Each structure stands twice: as C-alpha cells, then as structure tokens.
Amino acid sequence: MPLVKIHVLKGRPPNEVDVLLDTIHDVVVQSFGVPTRDRYQILQEHEASHLRALDTGLNIQRTEKFVVLEITSRPRPRESKVAFYSNLTLALQDRCDVAPSDVMVSLHINSDEDWSFGMGNAQFLTGEL
Template sequence: MPLIRIDIVEGRSDAEVKILLDAAHRAMVEAFDVPQRDRYQIVNEHPASRMIVEDTGLDIPRTRDVALFSVTSRPRSEASKVKFYELLCRELQEHCGIDPSDVMISIVINSDSDWSFGHGRAQFLTGEL
C-alpha cells in the first residue's frame, strides 16, 4: 500500500527504470512487511537542470544518479523506517549502481481514511483490506 514516487534525472533506459523499481519494491516488502502485490510506484524524470537535491549542509556528494524517493504510507515504526532506508540504499547500490549518497528518502504518514483503491470505497475502513 505505500505509494512510492521516485524523481530521477532523465536518461535511464526502460530496463534501468524497471530494475530501480524492482529494487525499491524488494526493500519495501522486506522493511514494511507488505504483500508482494502491494505495489504502487510512479517515476518522474526531469532534465538535470530541473532537479536540485542538496545535502542540508551534511557534505553529501550528489551526482547525475541522484534519486529522490517520496513514500506515502500508513504509520510505520521508526525501526521499520530505518530498515527501509538501509535496505533501499543497499538494493540500489547492488542492482543499479546508485551510490547511497545519491539516495534521498522522505516518508509521509497518513491514516486509513486517506486511502481508496478504487470503486469509490475506503477499503481500510470497510474491512475489504
């Protein structure tokens, strides 16, 4: 159920984007214990000049491979969030060659009433989920 929006610099092939999406999903499944088919991902590609991702004064180097992950989710424990950060960076480095310094993650929490998966119903509230 977490919705992941990924902003990247344009130029990756469809195959590279698929590998990135698969890596993100593996991290999500393991860290947040979501079902395998619980997959909602959107990729937005931008010209390099349209994406500025600085380091908040932490001296973190960024390259053209920078990827910004915005995750919208029901509440998660701090431990599962930290696990997700670590797993995502590991998956992206291992399968995509993206250095952990090029990964920024933001998680926004909402509640059950904030989700409708279709048919105009709030499935978490109706008991369908």
C-alpha cells in the same frame, strides 16, 4: 500501499528503470512487510535543470544517478523506517549501481481513512483490507 513516487534525472535506459523500480519495491516489501501485489509506484523523470538536491550541509556528493523517493504510507514503526533506509541504499548500490550518497527519502504518514484503492470505497475502513 505505500504509494512511492520516484524522482530521477532523465536519461536512464528502460531496462535500468525496470531494475530500479523492482529494487525499490522489493525493499518496500522486505522492510514494511507489505504484500507483493501492494505495488504503487510513480516514476518522474526530470531535466537536470529541474531537479536540485543539495545536502543540507552534510557534505554529501550527488551524481547524475541521484534518486529521490517520496513515500506516502500508513504509520510504520520507527525500526521499520530505519531498516528501510539502510536496506534501500544497500540494494540500490548492489543492483543499480546507485551510491548511498545518491539516495534521498521522505516519508509522508497518513491514516486509514486517507486511502481508496478504487470502487469508491475506503477499503481499510470497510474491512476489505
């Protein structure tokens, strides 16, 4: 936890996908202080005709390396969120050659009763986590 959905255009080779997923996870661990084994990622590849992302009038240029992250998480401090955005763009640029202009993030916040990691339990409520 958090649950990270990553949307990209089709066409990245498998090794590039691996580096992308590892980089995103490393930044989640670093910025949100979650354990390394708290890794829940879903990568969805889209045809170019099925992924549209303009710039909300900010004059941000997008390329074929565009990445959208939807992150569902328990509440995080504002400072952690801001650090995450910055750390993410720096790491993706350094390790994946993805420009900061090609990174978009949306955080969805929920609470402890909204999570079950299996076994029919709400582990945050039962004290297992």
